Amino acid sequence: MADEFVVDEAVGPSCVEVLTDALPVRGDVHHTERRVWFDTHDWRLFRAGLLLEHHVRKRESWLVLSDLEGQRISRQPIGRAAVTAQSLPDGVTRDRVLELIGVRALLPRVVASGPVQVLSVLGPEEKTVARIVVEGPTTVRDGAPVGLRARIESLRGYDKDAAKVCRTLDAIPGFGPAKEPLFESVLRAAGLHPRSFRSKPDLEFIPRIPVTQAFAGTLTQLREIVLDNVEGTLRQLDTEFLHDLRVTVRRTRAVLKFAHGTIDEDIRASYAVELKWLADQTSLSRDLDVYLLGFEDLVSHVNASGELEPLRRQLTRHRKTAHAALNRALRSERFAALLDGWQRELAVAGPAERPVIEVADDQLSRAWKRVAKRGDTITDASPAEAVHDLRKRCKELRYLLEFFGSLYGADARSEAVSELKLLQDILGEFQDAEAQRISVHQYAVELAKAGAPPATLIAMGRLEHHLQLRQDAARAEVADRWQRFNRKHNQRLYARMVTSR
Amino acid sequence: MRIVASYSIKGGVGKTTAAANVAWLAAESGQRVLLWDLDPQGGATYLFRVRPKVKGGGEALVSGRRDLRDAVKASDFDNLDLLPSDFSYRNLDLLLDAQKKPTRRLGRLLDSMADEYDVVVLDCAPSVSLVSEGIVRAADLVLAPLVPAPLSVRTLDQLRSFIAEAKGPAPDLLAFLSMVDRRRRLHRDLSEQLPNEHQDVAATAIPMASVVEQMGVRRAPVVAWARTAPASVAYRNLWDEARLHAKI
Known part of the structure; x- marks a missing residue:
């Protein structure tokens, strides 16, 4: 039995009245809510089965951690300012999120807003035994709107009551089971697909396909991964963007090497030079990132954190300069030409061969x-x-x-x-x-x-x-x-x- | 997980109202809270509109025949769950006595909830018994209401001795004056005198107020529906003191 329903447009305006007629409910205050879903660039929370949402209302805002089925794990009051890994309040959310994200930054992945009304379904003694959250229509930033939904929240110890509410809603004309949770619809509307995220190429070759096709497909994916990491590297959102960019460039150089005899030799040689240039641009920044990420650990071995503070400051200065130089390279015409040529000359399969x-x-x-x-x-x-x-x-x-x-x-x-x-x-x-x-x-x-x-x-x-x-x-x-x-x-x-x- | 026991040797001193309000305040701050109503009278269970019934009774829980988690009921408030009272808790002493290491039993049962809750509030029946020994042994903080009276200091001493004599590591004690009528000189004097003279008495005193009595009518903690009332402010201050006192 579904616990989330899509409400037909015809019912939409009178949805709450329809529910009030069908069930013993008490309506809470009607809010307009802005919701921001946070995750890392590589969707570490989503992949671990968690959703982290920032719900911002006029007078209050909350940080909500739940599983992908919508079961709430924690709800904590928090300020209206954007959430970062550092600003997470103490508690289970902070513990679980920090453990999962590691060095990655917590980023706002999708923003949506719309009206929300919570209806408490009352049992004996007017005890709340389930909640119906009526949400929408939801406006998705950079995406199409998502229609009205009614979501049943079951309460611990009252599962049977929630199931009964689901059966009641299922029988109301204009209420149909949602094919996916709201979060998934919002993501899809924003053009985001966490399940298809890749930090390395997804390669499944059939043995008899022409090798040119295999190389073109791989080089296409590698180019996409490079592009996917440029913005985060430029903005230094976290150190993994540069790491993934650098590893992808290294992989591409290796693939080009393997393509000896498959890709035209002049083309291969010229891209080998360009990719080496790109790899060289990333080296110093990455070395300094690694140095600073492991600094505490390194220093702990010689028991001299205070004395080594000048070294940390020097590394930080050097890193700033190195990243500025890297950013110049990533904004250069040479890099743009590399990406452009890569698309035209490397990502296209040549005539079928072995x-x-x-x-x-x-x-x-x-x-x-x-x-x-x-x-x-x-x-x-x-x-x-x-x-x-x-x-x-x-x-x-x-x-x-x-x-x-x-x-x-x-x-x-x-x-x-x-x-x-x-x-x-x-x-x-x-x-x-x-x-x-x-x-x-x-x-x-x-x-x-x-x-x-x-x-x-x-x-x-x-x-x-x-x-x-x-x-x-x-x-x-x-x-x-x-x-x-x-x-x-x-x-x-x-x-x-x-x-x- | 930190365990706070709202406990008093004497009945009718504001123990259940303190437990309910403190549990609500902890939940409001974003902590995941379980309130276990161990009093067979079921005052806290009534306040939260939950049916005072545990399948299999206290015996099933204490013996481990029934998982504590299966008996938990959500309250109407976010982050706040309740383990309801059951009339069979009147025999909890006997049930515990039938277990090995009875004074450790409650703590052991609560250990299984450690990954689900940040704070457990125990609302205890007023008595000096095996149950109260078990509660003191399990708790990190004993929150003890004192009615302002000439015998308050004696009650406090008895409480201290009881905690000191209980086996295992002693919890922190934070006593507080409850049902304080500011119109009475004795109440005013004791409210100033006791916190100054005793480190384990909170500076905050809970006033005698009709809104506190109305909790039974509204069936919700006063802090939830009369946020700015002096009693709510007092409970908030008390909880702040308790958190500092026991590092919750």
């Missing part, structure tokens, strides 16, 4: 061999460059597994990725510790020139030492992890993947 599966087999075999060749030479005494080279080849293999993964059995693919990830984690730890250690040293030189207090420089020395220890610890594990990854089981796994169809 089936995608042949190319996938070929590339995976070669990538595996490249990884194996580098890995086999790694010893405890290998230079850092050899470790970095292995890391790059592993990344390439990982992207290939992601790109062509749908062509292979899901189990084999996921096992291959998780085995590779174990190796990548340690290689990443080695690289990150090294990069941070070098920058701590450089920043120390800069701060010394700027006359930073000796305590700061001593603390930075300790930090550099800590990072060196982290890098050494990671380095000591590389050979072991490689041995684990390169064991017979995994060799057979990769061999099976390309021959098992």
Whole structure:
């Protein structure tokens, strides 16, 4: 039985009277309410089955957390100002939301407004046993209006009464079960589709489709993801926009590399240059984001938060400058031309050639061999460059597994990725510790020139030492992890993947 | 989850009205509140228009045969639920006594609600019994109404001893003067004197007021329908003090 009803336009104006005649109800005050649904850019709350709404009325406003079925979890009074992660009041909403959103910003995803009237359905002793919320017509910002709805709110311990109210409404002419909750209708009206959000391409290839088609489709999706993250990066809404932008550019560069022999060589080469330029523009900003996000953790290892405050200020200054430079790049004609050309030249399938599966087999075999060749030479005494080279080849293999993964059995693919990830984690730890250690040293030189207090420089020395220890610890594990990854089981796994169809 | 027990050794001193108003105020501030009416007279249950009946009675709840959560009823107010009274609660002492570690039992039962509620308010029957021991043991704060009278200090001392002698970690105690008639000199004097002399007596005193009596007619906490009445202001101040006192 539905608990939300669409009210026919003919009934609309007299909806409350019709309900009053049909049920013992008491009408509360009629309000005009503005509702703002908050979520992260990647819909983390929605994906966790939660809705966070800010209800703003003339004299009061509320923060409401509910599940996707409309069951309320919490309702707290809050000011009229826009809600942010930082302004959430203490309580269950704050706890659950912060845990889910992590570093992502809470953003107003859709705004709607309209009249709302709550009718209390009364039982014995005039106790409220259910509520009917009559909402609408609802005006959706940047979207078509949504018609009048009547939603039944059941109250704990009175489920039978709510079911009875639903049956009554179902029998009233002009009241029809809603196909979707109001929230979904409002989202659809605003052109938002949280279920189809992707931060990486959704790739499902049929083995025999032409490889040109596979590349064009992938590059189209990658371009869309880049575009989806530009605005948030420019406005620095949160650090994940830049992260996703950067990862997507990296994926695109890898895909272009795999397209050797499929996409025209001149075109491929020119976009390789342009995408490298774009990747370079994002590097410093992202490095500084990572640095500052992990700053507290880093500082806790050397027990010197006060002394390292000048370093934090310096990093913050550098980040500001780096983001300004990145924004100039993202607003430049060069970037616009890249996106434009990408659409025209990369996202279009060329003449049909080999089936995608042949190319996938070929590339995976070669990538595996490249990884194996580098890995086999790694010893405890290998230079850092050899470790970095292995890391790059592993990344390439990982992207290939992601790109062509749908062509292979899901189990084999996921096992291959998780085995590779174990190796990548340690290689990443080695690289990150090294990069941070070098920058701590450089920043120390800069701060010394700027006359930073000796305590700061001593603390930075300790930090550099800590990072060196982290890098050494990671380095000591590389050979072991490689041995684990390169064991017979995994060799057979990769061999099976390309021959098992 | 923080547990507040509205408790008094003596009856008719404003314990239920305090429990109902404090529960409503906590709910209004956005906390998820459960009010458990443990008094077989069912005053709080009546105030919230809920039927004073628990399926299986107190025995089913105390023994764990019935999940506490299944007995919860929503009140007419957002964020405020009620665990209704049942006439079988008159035998709650015996029912608890039949359990292992009886004084821990109520606390254990409430532990199962910790993910659903931020505040639990217990409206306790006036007595010194196994139930009150269990309540004191489960509570983080005991909110105790005192009627202004020459024997108030003695009542307060008895309460302190009772809390001190109960097993387990002692809850905070916040006594407050209730049913204060400002026309009476003794009431005025005690309202000033007791909070000054005793740290566990609230500065706020709840006045004797007809609006408080009308709660029984309106069947809703006074803070919900007469927000600016002196009694409502007093309950609001009392709750603010209690929150500070017990970090709620």
